[in-house]
Amino acid sequence: MAAQSLSSLLQRATIDDHEEVLQSCNAALAKSKSDLHAQHIKAVALLKLDRYEDCLRVFEEAGDGLKKRAALEYAYALYKCGQLDPAIEVVSRVAGERGALHLEAQASYRSEKFRRAAEIYEELSKGDVSLSNEENDLRINSWATDAQLQWKGYPQFVRHNRPMRDDLEAFETVYNAACLSIAKGEFQQGQVLLTRAKELCRTSEDLTPEDRAAELLPIAVQQLYVLLRQGKSEEAQSVLEEISVSDIPELSTKKIAQTNITLARGTTTTNPFALYKALHEIPDSTDSDKLFEYQDNLATGNSYAADLLVQKYDGIIRSTSKALAQAAYPSTEPRANLLSVYNAAAHARGETGTKALKRILSALDKRPKDLGLALTAVQLYVGAGNTTSAITTLERTLQLLDESISEQDKAVRFNPGLLSILVSLYKLEGRKVQIRTELAKAATYWQAQAAEPPASLLRAAGASLLHSSDRSDLAKAGDLFKSLYQKDTTDQFAVAGYVASQATLDYSKVEAQVDTLPSVADLISGVNIASLENAGISPSSAANAAAAAAMAGARKRSAKDKEDRATKRVRKDRLPKDYDPSKTPDPERWLPLRDRSSYRPKGRKGKQRAAERTQGGVVNEKAEESPAPPTQKAQGGGGGGGSSKKNKKKGKR
Structure with a gap:
């Protein structure tokens, strides 16, 4: 009865006050707690009132029955509470609803699964646009996703290049197009688009003054960043006056604004302690309002850099x-x-x-x-x-x-x-051999994995193996280029590599592919041979490294110093006084004295020494007496006895 009375009440009345709807649901649930219809309406009313945590609590208390009946509302509550992965899991099971696809794309975007978000927006744009203002939302969100793909390092998946006429009509689309240009490093183009986005926002009739001020703040923050990157400090100071950090509601945007303002004021060079204080003023953002990974890494790096300075x-x-x-x-x-x-x-x-x-x-x-x-x-x-x-x-x-x-x-x-x-x-x-070995090992590893191997690595490995004279290396290069060609039949690099690897092994395998390659005349048609000859041969990286190492630390005199330097006097040859050029010099003059044939040692004569060594000779009795043990010299500062002074040897001075 409670469900019927509530349903009939809602059918007869038009209620715009969500608080009133919530009160009616609570009254119905007081009579029957298991009323699934009332629970569903209560969850929707809480979503309308932005009470997402209360809405999530209703789903948890109601159980699986309500979660299955209102899967889209349940996924939205999870998304708004920052539980992105559970939200994606729930909404992906809702089939056939464009609203569910929009929610999955938004949750994928916030969880930084930008490739999946881009795929969903591409799918939605190809279908029939049925929701109000959906086409404009798709255009805005697809540009934002492309900007994040560029920042994340996936430029090959970016679908937009330059904004078309339709993209320049809404300030949100122009702002996202500017973000894509900034991600590419095209700051001049980004500055032009940000200026247009600011003008469109100021002249928009669909925004209240409060909404207009809130939308202009992030545009100004991004504009400040672009001007800082371009080194336009004077223009940055004028934009700085438009930004009030305290008026920014989102913690993530507030943290970025505070960082850019600190850099614009030059705090980094004047006072590191002031920089440290400024970067730590804004608290970290919460799960529902957090920086993207690349932004968080930059903020973390700035924080630790300030810590190092102090x-x-x-x-x-x-x-x-x-x-x-x-x-x-x-x-x-x-x-x-x-x-x-x-x-x-x-x-x-x-x-x-x-x-x-x-x-x-x-x-x-x-x-x-x-x-x-x-x-x-x-x-x-x-x-x-x-x-x-x-x-x-x-x-x-x-x-x-x-x-x-x-x-x-x-x-x-x-x-x-x-x-x-x-x-x-x-x-x-x-080290060409080591390069070839490392790339070949890496290519072998990635080909054995279930995941798709990185094409750039396979290209580098194949090109390196082509320089080998080993037939097994050439066969390996052929396998790599063949796998690349099978994934992309328009890849001319893969075709050329496969032909080069198999030409010396089995030309019959590549005879058909040779005709598909561009001719040498076409390849060199745009080459200016005269300028190449005038430029000369560029030295290799190894030669450059050797030259840099040889010149490291060397001091080179200027031409002026060489002219001012005094001429060194040439020393004359000095000859001995008794030098006679007519006599032949002693050929053994360079040998040590003991090694010369004319050397005669001093001491006893040879016959006397030989007699002493002869068996049966006269014995010297004094020499046979055992000598007295030598007296040890005292170490340290003890008092010495009365040794005779004349028996002492004088030390060398």
Whole structure:
């Protein structure tokens, strides 16, 4: 009866006051706590009132029946409470609803699963737009997702390039397009788009004055960042006056604004303690309003950099060590390695060069698989011009990972980014064989994994193996290029590599592919041969490294110094006074005196010494007497007895 009375009441009345709806639901539930219909309406009313935690509590108390009936509302409550992964899991089971896809895309965006969010928006844009203002929302959100993909390091999945006419009509779309340009490093284009977004927002008739002021604040914060990156300090000061940090409701935006304002005011160079205070004024954001990972890493780096400037070394070591103890070890995650770098800087205690390196190496001995510490030591070695020690340090860490039986350690060992550092170091010393060996091992590992192997690594491995004269290496290169071609039949690099690898092994296999390659004439049609001849041959990286090492620390005199320098007097040859050029010099004059044929030692004559050694000769009785034991010389300052003064030998002066 309670459900029927509530349903009939809602059908007959139009209630815009959600508090009144909530009161009616509570009255119905007081009579019947298991009224599923009333529970559903109560959950919707709480969502309308932005009471998301209370709404989530209703779902938990009601049980699985309400969660299945109102799965979309339940997923939305989870999303607003910051429980993103459970929200995605729930909403992904709701089939056939565009609203559910929108919610899944939003939750994926906030959980930084940008590729999935982009796929959903692409799917929604291809379907029939049925919701009001949905087309505009799709345009805004797809631009925002592309900007995050660019920031995250996935430019190959970005769908937008330049904004079209329709994209320049709403300030939200223009703002997101500006963010994409900033992520690409196109600050001039970003500044133009931010200026347009600000003007569109100011002249918008759909916004109240309060909403307009709230929307202008993040635009100004982003504009301040762009001006700082361009070095336009005067324009940055004018934008600085438009920003009131206290008026920004979101903690994440407030923290970014505070950082940019601090940098714009030049606090970093004047007073490090003021910088430390300014960066720690804004509290960390909550789960429902937190920075993205790349933003949080930058904020963490700024905070630790300020700690280093005020010499809080022990505090940095404690906090980073505690965080590293809870993180995966070893790890290629940016945050974990960032903490390792600042941990190493704190151990160095403001020292640089060899002194810092000694302390960092001692910390590396305790955590030998810590990539952040290892790469910090490598960087210091490279900065000092000691590439060999840098290679040895990195190889030692990789060897420990190689000997491990953990799958996680193996994945870290053959991480493409880590291998690129090692290959770059090898190139500095011209170690082509080691480069080929490392890339071949990495390609073998990734081909055996279930996940898709990184194409860039397979390309590098295949190109390196082509320089080998071993037939097995050429066959391996052919397999790599063949797998690349099977994934992308338009990949001309893969076709050329496959032809090059098989041409000397079995030309009949690649005879058909040769015709698909561009001719040599087409490849060199745009090359200016005259300019190449005039430019000369560029030295290799190994030659550059050797020249840099030879010139390191050398002081070169200027041409003026050479002219002003006094001419050195040539010394005349000095000859002995009794030198006679007509006589032949002694050929043994360069030998030591004892080694010359004319040498005669001083002492007894030869016959007398021979007689003494002859058996049956006259015995010298005095010589047969046993000599008195020698008197030991006293050490230290004891008083001496009466030895005769004339028996003493005078010391050398």
